[in-house]
Amino acid sequence: MRTLKASGNASLSTDPEENGHSEAVSEFSRDVIRGLTSPRKTLPCKYLYDEAGSLIFEQICELDDYYLTRTESEIFSKNLPAIAEALGRDVTMIEPGAGNCEKAQPLLAIMDTPRCYIPIDISPEILLAAESRIETALPGLQVQPVIGDFTMPESLGEKTAENKEVIFFPGSTIGNFTWEQARTLLQGFGSRLSAGDGLLLGVDLVKDSVILERAYHDDQHVTEAFNKNLLQRINRELNGDFDLDAFAHKAFYHPLRQRVEMHLVSLKSQRVNIDGVQIDFEEGETIHTENSHKYTLETLETLLADAGFHPQQYWTDKNKHYALCYADFA
Helix, strand or coil: CCEEEECCCEEEECCCCCCCHHHHHHHHHHHHHHHHCCCCCECCHHHHCCHHHHHHHHHHHCCCCCHHHHHHHHHHHHHHHHHHHHHCCCCEEEEECCCCCCCHHHHHHHCCCCCEEEEEECCHHHHHHHHHHHHHHCCCCEECCEECCCCCHHHHCCCCCCCCEEEEECCCHHHHCCHHHHHHHHHHHHCCCCCCCEEEEEEEECCCHHHHHHHHCCCCCHHHHHHHHHHHHHHHHCCCCCCHHHEEEEEEEECCCCEEEEEEEECCCEEEEECCEEEEECCCCEEEEEEEECECHHHHHHHHHHCCEEEEEEEECCCCCEEEEEEEEC
């Protein structure tokens, strides 16, 4: 049986039971019960991305109103040589939350003699498929997949070589974290790095609220299906009895906090059972499922500086809706 490296330098099998599947379910249950019994009900956004949720998110990325993926892709395609030059030669690239690694592959292909690629993700199946694809496309490149939660600093491991390392964090994933959480996350990234190493970061920029809200509340209701899939996942994995029709998807831009918030709104007073625990909802009460913070270049620079990074170069689209930033680690 094929094994992958797990955070903590353990060897982890691709068999779900051997991977601690029951422990993952227990953690899911604890997080759900804790979040839904809090004074303001919330659920961690990472649980939106199970297999079904990830497939729905791929559909979201194809929507005309969802500019983020399309715009980032355009920035990459127009600036790939310049980005590769900024990263330098003989680099080890580390990608937290790598998924299928589709964004890293074209960059690795154009970089000057990259030493190693270390994708980190919680899904061993996705990592194995990506590893095979990249090794076939880029023979000679060392690929070292790691199974782990990138929000935990230990998942990044320790630097063992003297060559330059760059953490690759595209997709505006940083926006899912509050300012304090984002700073802690970036500081965790820095714990892997040495002076002169770098960070290539994708961020969504502040813009007209109409554009933002359309991206998260589309007319085809795909984002609604994505949000409600979390309730379906709870029903399936935690013996829940959510009535999906009794909840509505809501997304709006909060200008003071400079973020889009996603919620599920209870349409009536109701009681839901999850793993034998009863959760009461008032009519109009919400479950806060995701944030997507937006940045100006000034606020981004402040965040990076707080975490020990110094921006060196930006690449943006013509509308300045999105930015890629390369920053050095002090």
